[in-house]
Amino acid sequence: MPSYTAPTKDLQFVLHEVLKVTEADIPGYGELEPDFTNAILEEAGKIASEVMAPLNVVGDREGCRLENGVVRTPPGFKEAFEQIKEGGWPGLDMPEEYGGQNMPYVIGTAVGEMFSAANHSLTMYQGLTHGAASTILAHGTEEQKNTWLPKMVSCEWTGTMNLTEPHCGTDLGLMRTKAEPQADGSYRITGQKIFISSGEHDMAENIVHLVLAKIPGGPEGIKGVSLFIVPKFLVNPDGTLGERNGVSVGKIEEKMGIHGNSTCVMNYDGAVGWLLGQEHKGMRAMFTMMNEARIGVGMQGLSQAEVAYQNALAYARDRLQGRAVTGPKNPDGPADPLIVHPDVRRMLMNQKSFTEGARAFLLWGSTLIDRHVRGGDEAANGLISLLTPVIKGFLTDEGFDLTVQAQQIYGGHGYIEEWGMSQFVRDARIAMIYEGANGVQALDLVGRKLAQDGGKHVMAFFDLVKSFIKENAGQDEAYDRDFIEPLKAASKDLQAAGMYFMAEGMKNPDNALAGSYDFMHMFGHVCLGLMWAQMAKAARAALECGASDAAFYETKLATGRYYMARRLPATAMHLARIQSGADPVMALDADNF
Amino acid sequence: MPSYTAPTKDLQFVLHEVLKVTEADIPGYGELEPDFTNAILEEAGKIASEVMAPLNVVGDREGCRLENGVVRTPPGFKEAFEQIKEGGWPGLDMPEEYGGQNMPYVIGTAVGEMFSAANHSLTMYQGLTHGAASTILAHGTEEQKNTWLPKMVSCEWTGTMNLTEPHCGTDLGLMRTKAEPQADGSYRITGQKIFISSGEHDMAENIVHLVLAKIPGGPEGIKGVSLFIVPKFLVNPDGTLGERNGVSVGKIEEKMGIHGNSTCVMNYDGAVGWLLGQEHKGMRAMFTMMNEARIGVGMQGLSQAEVAYQNALAYARDRLQGRAVTGPKNPDGPADPLIVHPDVRRMLMNQKSFTEGARAFLLWGSTLIDRHVRGGDEAANGLISLLTPVIKGFLTDEGFDLTVQAQQIYGGHGYIEEWGMSQFVRDARIAMIYEGANGVQALDLVGRKLAQDGGKHVMAFFDLVKSFIKENAGQDEAYDRDFIEPLKAASKDLQAAGMYFMAEGMKNPDNALAGSYDFMHMFGHVCLGLMWAQMAKAARAALECGASDAAFYETKLATGRYYMARRLPATAMHLARIQSGADPVMALDADNF
8 A cells, every 4th residue: 555754854945945934024934933834744744644645545445425415435534534623734824713823825735735645535625625715715794704714714614616517617607507686685596516526525514615606687608607605504693503405416426536535416406595705706706716726736736746756766666677787786686676777767756856846836836825915915916826827737737647657667566456556646637627627727827827917927937037047147067057057948948938929829819829738838847947946056055054964955956957957858849839830730620630 | 428430541541542552562462452451441440339339338337357266257248259259350360271361460450450449458358369379370389379279360269478477577587487397298387477468257268378487497587488378278189178277367456447358366376388489488489479469559559549539529529618719610609619729629639640640650560560471571570670669658658648638628527437538548558558668668679679680770760761751852842841851850859869879878878778768759759750741742642633532631731730840849858858868867876765
């Protein structure tokens, strides 16, 4: 059975040596001293590896079962969820007034990575609740916040998001679910929603569904969509649970993976709901949840790649097969371990250089959220808004590919369910699809975010890269050659692609959209290249100061060199594809495929 | 439920307009007139789409069950297999003297693509039998051939290959299974083999296992391995079945996919076996089977990508979601079909340009086999030996990636088992692993095949590309720009990589091996680029002659332009990675990962 070890040391390295959180001018960051964050990460890591990880396989094998309208989660899930609640983990970065611990978002991200890696399906129950609570926090009335948040912050009640219907996912303007206003100010919700993660289960007293629906007579399409709070059980004025609402689970979907999470068809049959935010502005409110969810899904890409890598590494060290071409490395054994073989190394280095780069990227992105939410920094908000589709699309694509590479290291054993690698691959696959398929992320990036606020945010990103290069070039030949030059080249490719979109997209928007996916991947590589240049800088600084753990920093430098030398050259390929324009992509009539 | 349509027209195009089989100077090819091959392909296509494809989902859901030592295949498999046998399909390209139809290998490949696409798991029972029969044909005594082949050619008896043991897969020198010689010339085989596809089932009267084992006292390691014929039931001198042999199934593995094929742990407990080929030369004999199997597995990469593409295309035409950015294409409907969106096009064009290119590549490779086997052409044998790891490694990696892209087009529906796309992905995944994991293919290509016979075969390949370019350049500006120039550039990258290996691999073999995987992919792209240049040439010729089906040829040209513009630029990335050498890959001590 696979195991999971919390990457506490690496998280600490990024927080304190790369991002230097205590020195950052962000409210609440002053208290994030290394000992303090270490205590949190160690404690979270323990729950992740000892409580959640052992249940991951159980969740996959047993799945969720629908029995007489009740969904039974896999054995052990309920007890583990209780432990998570008792530890106060769901409210880690939620406001104190609703029972949270008011920690910065960046700490929530560090803990979230571990929980998702240990048990993707189980963590979703908590993750969706967090997203729903954030939405109520941002758009709810005082009464709504007081009614729902205390119980959601503690996960006594969990949350869901209800967007998709059988005939529409991305194009929500087509939705049919109706919300009919009642005399008492409530609404009656009727319709069917599908693919509702954590839609129904036995781990919470109540479930708070956030449901998109149309109020009859409102504007056509997406402009007539509103958001509603629809609980499983109505809540009495004294806060106790009242009668069952008109919402029920139709079936649990049979999926490729994440069997431990109940993905439900939800039927709303005149269910009582309350408007959240403004009439017909449901998409705006839902985007609070979706933006948070998209970053969380990007994190799942990292998490699955990390846990798969840890196990592949152990296997590669353990399994004896063949001899190193440069001479036996384990001369007393019958064969050398797999890790001596260059192609196995290639796969391991791909994984290691991705997970460490992605970890830094996500934590940096989280500091931008904290800068905005805690410090009101609008520039940081613009930048994270630009980076959100990159985080979601690039990290989940790469996360899946690298999980597949981890599985590959096991050979035939990787294909057998017994070893657990198949589950990591099957679970990782969903992250490329939900919360907006990755093609939609690319469209969001190129079609909306690039031009947002007059292109200010993408210019800010390029300035950031340029400043970093300017400040750090010319001090060390090896650093320039290994890190600065590749970053410069990749960032130049990205800018060239942006220029191409501006020039050719004006003539025909398809010229931009046909290259959007490649652009998203280029952007991701440049971000990870920037992270590696920053991490290498921190590692060099530590070595120069005579840090005691020299091997850690030397390893960091070697891993970074790998990323720069072997992964960043992808940007030139993406640029070549982009510059071939829309013609090759759009040439055929639909009938001629 | 997904469906499958045989790509008869495209197969005919490659056979007759690109490869021009009837004009090729290969024994037996003269009779391959278009009407004749069309009749075969139509008939095979009918069985594939009407009999085999509907059982594909059944195989996945029901799987194989082990009950009291008997393996039950999924409902319907036995009846379908009977129909396949009755049609004489298993012996299509087998010698007439053993009941076959003596058709060229290229026809077997064309039919094989369809069968594998329609039902991967079911086709494996037949495919492994074919490989085992070929091995007996190549290495068996007259008596062995007469005893086993007639029943195997008809698939009344099926075959298996037994290599892997729990502690060794790739490194077969570590194997422990023993073969003790008996006074009557037979051997007693004892040991355990794992991952045995079609190891036990209820669809044939007898199962002929080809088993690698060591004769005690023989040389150490791989040089002491011999190959044995070990039937499930012994055969009486009159050809009737005798007593049960000492071989039994230990369990059926729980796998990620190909549930319809019984992957068995096989226990040999003093089972009676007969030496096939020479003592201690088992690997040589087994390679007859493995080389055939590797090409067959490369074909599975194409097959899964093809059937996944067909269904994704249908979905993209049918599902209404969003509007084309250039203006509504379905103004009377509530939304436009998915296929209007550039990023959906990108995925479809990736799939289409791969499957058509891979089809041509496999059929061309098959003509090389026919040139050798039927015409004794040793140069053709050298070339296909070089290309075999490319076919296996590149086509299965790409086949998997593109099946994942087909699944992606379905959004959330792709993740739900009900739509069948998950099965295609799960089934396609195995092809990257079995018959030598793809890293082993890359090692075979760079570590053995490049230098084989003094590098003669790779030189022959480059000559072939050069001659094609020389003969076809300078006749048409558009053709030069769209096909000749990209092919020239990609082939130059491939040569540069080969030069790098020669220069730097001498100093340190890791410099070559660390780039082997990238080289395999480069090589694959150049092969598909060559195929597209040839197909485009054929399409242009047809259009110049005023072919009635102009749309078919225009589509062919547009699809080829896509491959050249959007996929071939990958060679430069692979070259950059290769030229970064072994250092970034091998820098870390195993302990420092």
